[in-house]
Amino acid sequence: MPDRPVVTRIAPSPTGSMHIGTARTALFNWLYARHTGGKFLIRVEDTDRERSTEAAVQVIFEGMRWLGLEADEPPVFQAARADRHREAVDALLARGAAYRDYMTAEELEAEREAARAAGRVVLSPWRDIAPNDAPDRPFVVRLKSPLTGDTVVADKVKGDVRFQNKDLDDLILLRSDGSPTYNLAVVVDDHDMGVTHVIRGDDHLNNAARQTLIYQGLGWEVPVWAHLPLIHGPDGAKLSKRHRAQAVSEFDSMGYLPEAMRNYLARLGWGHGDDEIFTDEQAIAWFDIVDVVSAPARLDWAKLNHINNHYIRQAEIGRLADLVSAIHESRDLPAPPALRPVLERAVPLVRDGAKTLLDLADSTVFVLMQRPLVLPEKALGQLTEETRARLGRLATRLAAATAWDVPALEAEIRAFAESEAVGIGKFGPALRACLAGAASAPDLAGALTALGQEESLGRLHDALSPAA
Structure with missing residues (x-):
């Protein structure tokens, strides 16, 4: 569609958590829209009224917000468009591209058995019966698919995929209760939203053939197709619960930054040379849907952790403190x-x-601990009379320190060890326990710097007092 601006969309169903595969699909749609200067839209496919709750809808929006993928227009809700879907069915009927099927349940079952025996698809006898001969009973509306030739899905990822029309049955467009079916609704919504590129998981590839026929039946331009490979676990099997996280919310809860997830998800099936870490701006400049590989991508926890560590090291301290504070709060x-x-x-x-x-x-718990700290048994064993006396002398020296930062404190600790004619190992473990108890902490100078002079000396005093 060279004469039209690119419009992409993500169309999740609000029937559960937002899967990582959906998140990657959203990212690729967002990247391609940004790369081409087009628009990225969201449609909520909420036609399953029993499972599509308001809470489930919010899960989608929260996942998109966390990932930082903002749509360019307000979301479209599919369930609200049922009248428009039925209008499209009327157009298909008027064009002779669809027909009303009055087969009863018993007749349909008999036709299914005959089709299985003959090795063909179900063919309703109502395909070629004039509408004025219709009985007065319930009916469904079916697409009148061609019986010969091929339907070609020109896919930007898979290449040309051919479907023999004789293997495509006359799918139902409108159920007997008047409700539209998935494939019809998707075509009508994508057309009305101006979607030019349908980028989605390759589990929808078969749907693309059927949807192509609906587009052709309505005389509408068929969008560009691009079907993405699935994401597999590290063992090459389909992603499941045994592979740990599957939902976007789980990656959030596990402590991954959204910018790290965007970077990592972009590398699942697409890449720019050997670049592992890149900014959003670089990804937008480089991304093209034709560069997506057709083989399934594998979730690699080591790579994700490496990328997340990079972004943690790059993040603003205040933001990290906010995020860490929220985790501490959740842990009481x-x-x-x-x-x-x-x-x-x-x-x-x-x-x-x-x-x-x-x-x-975990590494910052030590600064939040309330005094006096409860020392573990091992630390109490390290606090011999000799070590207590030595730490007392170190405390006196630290109280006189005029500079309180890592380089200055490293120099103080080394100088103290030399003055005592011992290695730091003779008092270092006991000092760490006095400062952090059983909690994880950085090196000695780092722990002292983080706690500050007053708190550090207070914890030392608590540990060395006779009551301790």
Whole structure:
């Protein structure tokens, strides 16, 4: 469609969580629209009224917001367009591209058995009966598919895929209760929304043949098709619960940043040379749907963790502190406002080794612990009289320190060890326990820096007091 601006869409069904495959499909649609200067739209396919709840709809919108994929127009809700779908069926009937099928349930079952025996698709006897000969009983409306030749789906990912028309049955467009079916509704909605490129999972490839026939029956231009390969687990099997997370919300809960997910999902089936990490701007500039590979992509946790670590290291400290605070709050370990500066000091000292935000939260628990700390048994065993005395001398030295940052404190600890004529290993483990208890913490200078001088000395005093 060279003379029309590109319009892409994502069309999820609100019947559960937003799957990672849907998220990648949304991303590819968004990238292609941005790459071409077109529009990216969202349609909620909520025709399953029993399962399509308001809560499920919000799950979709929340997933899209978290991923940072903003549509260019308000969402379209498919269920609200039933009258328009029936109008399109009337047009198909008027054009002779559809017919009313009055077969009873018993007649349909008999035809199915005959079709199976003959190795052909179901063919209704009502295909060629004039409408004025119709009986007064319920009917469905079927597409009048051609019986010979091929239907070609010119797919930007798969290449040309041919379907023999003799194998395509006359699919139902309108049920006997007047409700439209999926394939009809999708065609009408995509046409009315101006969708030029249908980019979706390759589990819809068979639908593309049927939908092509509906477009042709209505005399409408067929969109450009692009069917994406599925995402498999690391073992090459179809993604399932045994492969850990499947839903976007789970990746959020597991501590992955949305920009890391965008970067990683873009690499699942598409790439730009050997580039593993790239910005949204670079992805938009480079992305073309014809570069998507046709083989299934594999979820690789090690790569995802590597990319997430990169974005954690690049993120603003204040934002990370907000995200980590929310995790602490969810774990019933709230961070009062007074501890916000301490948390912000701790984050840059521990984030280099954090694969996820959960790791980052684990590594900052030590700054939120209430005094006096409960020391583990191993630490109590390390606090011999000799070590207590040595740490007391270190505390006196630290109290006199005029600079309180990692380089200065590393120098203080080394100088103290030299003055005591011992290695840092003689007192370091006990010092770490005094500062962090059983919690994870950065190196000694990092822990002291994060806690600040007053809190560090207070924790040392608590641990070394006779009551401890």
